[in-house]
Amino acid sequence: MRKLVLLAPIVTLAACGGAGPQSVGSNAAPAGAPQSPSNSHSFVAPTVQKTYSAIGGVHSYAYTTQTGGNAQTGQLYAGDGSTARNSGITVDYNPRDAIFEVKIVAPNANVNQTLRFQDPLHRTDFGGLREPQVGVPRLSAGGIQYLQAGARKEPVRFDPAQTDMVPVGDPTGIYNNVSFFYQKPGTETKYVTFAGYVRNNTAIVEEILPGGGSRILQNNTLERAAFAYGERTDIDAVPRTGSATYNGAMVATMVYNPLRDSVNNAPTYFQWIEGRSKTTVDFGASSFTLDLTGTTFAPQYDAFTSKQTVLGAGATFTATGAGRVDLVNGGGFLGQFTAASFGAGNNVTIAGSSIDGAFFGPAAAEVGGGFRIVGGTPDQRIDILGAFTGIK
Incomplete structure (x- = not known):
């Protein structure tokens, strides 16, 4: 038996169930149409099955590592930010059978997944023998629910501290798990919530070298997403006068690698950001x-x-943006970022950015949406995709 090192994986699978109030869903409105709160349904305590169209960002990174090396070869990175009218991300919840179905169709991000969480054991949490997989953030925000499903064949053991990820098993081992997490509606907001997705897919291959000997190849495909979804305000119910300030949560997934022009073979890793909006x-x-x-x-x-x-x-991460409210053409509000940084003197050069949001609940009581910031400095890989919510 060989001692092999493995990275976090990625998979498309049948997955977990949410329980009672631990859920969310809404019968899909016509494509692009806002969803208005229904008297027959509550986002906090669902009574009927519904499918929600989400707003947020998705990205993926595929590459290979090998024994005796320190590089990520065969790199393929892709990302995509959705709009209020064109998402590709849906969350369906069936309160009768406690089933979540999450669909993520993002061709620009090389992601196409349908995840079904229906087994009560798919629900998990931090702090026990069974925990969410490596790469799932342990958020400090209240009411976070974690669901996970997957398939694995040795190697399967990882170091939770992420100082190393060393599985033990034979070559041809695989690890392919998906996770979905969200803030339970009613924790801070009633009509919108934020959520995230992690897929880790790693395959271990033993390659026989010419002239004898062998090496281990670790083929990794990693996917991440952050998005907001809920019961959208009907266009006619959005105020046309006055102003409002909404405060809420923010979660983002990013790749941040400004080293490629100064450090040979500098690797790229996923990181999460948690904060406020x-x-x-x-x-x-x-x-x-x-x-x-x-x-x-x-x-x-x-x-x-x-x-x-x-x-x-x-x-520390900060970002500032602005834009316009366009209910007819955009279904909500849309804009761009003017600045982003990771502390004094560490500003992000922005090549492209987007803010896409919508109003949720009666009379635009809450907001939610997604955002993206793409770095523009040559020889750097910087991409930040996230979701935010807010309540008056």
Whole structure:
């Protein structure tokens, strides 16, 4: 038996069930149409099955590492941010049978998954013998529910501290798990919530070398997503005058690698950001501003690389953006970021960005949406995709 090193994996599978109030769903409105709160359904305590269209971002990273090396070869990274009218991400909840079905169709991100969480054991949490997989953030926000399903064949053992990920097993081992997490509605907001997705897929292959000997190849495909979903305000119920400020949660997934021009073979790792959002809307002027603040989580390290990174756990993230409210053409509000940074002197050069949001609940009581910030400095891989919510 060989001692092999493995990274977090990725998979499409049948998955977990949410329980009673631990759930969310809404019968799909016509494509692109906002969903209005229904008298026959409550987002906090669902009574009928519904499918929600989400707003957020998705990205994936596929590459290979090998014994005796310190590089990520065969790299293929892709990301995609959705809009209020064109998402590709849906969350369905059936309260009768406690079944979640999450669909993520994001061709620009190379992600196409349908996840079904129906086994009560799919629900999990931190703090026991069975915990969410490596790469799932242990958020400090209240009411976070975690669901997980997958398939594995040795190797299967990982170091939770992520100082190393060393599975034990034979070559041809696989690890392929998916996780879905969300904030339970009613914790902070009643009509919208934020959620995230993690898929880790690793395959171990023994390659026989010419002239004898062998090496272990670790083929990794990692996917991450963050999005907001809920019961959207009907367009006619959104105020046309006055202003409002919404405060809420923010969660983001990112790759942050500014080292490729200065460090040979500098690896790229996924990291999460958790924080807060402040959305200010001027309904009369049809405009809004968005301010984000957050703190980074530790990178998700892999096997056979240097583990060299710039941002460790605890770095401060801030971003500021603005845009317009366009209910008819956009289904909500949309804009761009003007600034983003990870502390003084560590500004992100922005090549592209987006903010896409919608109003939720009666009379636009809450907001939620997704955002993306793409770095623009040559020889750097920086991409931040996230979701935010807010309540007046």
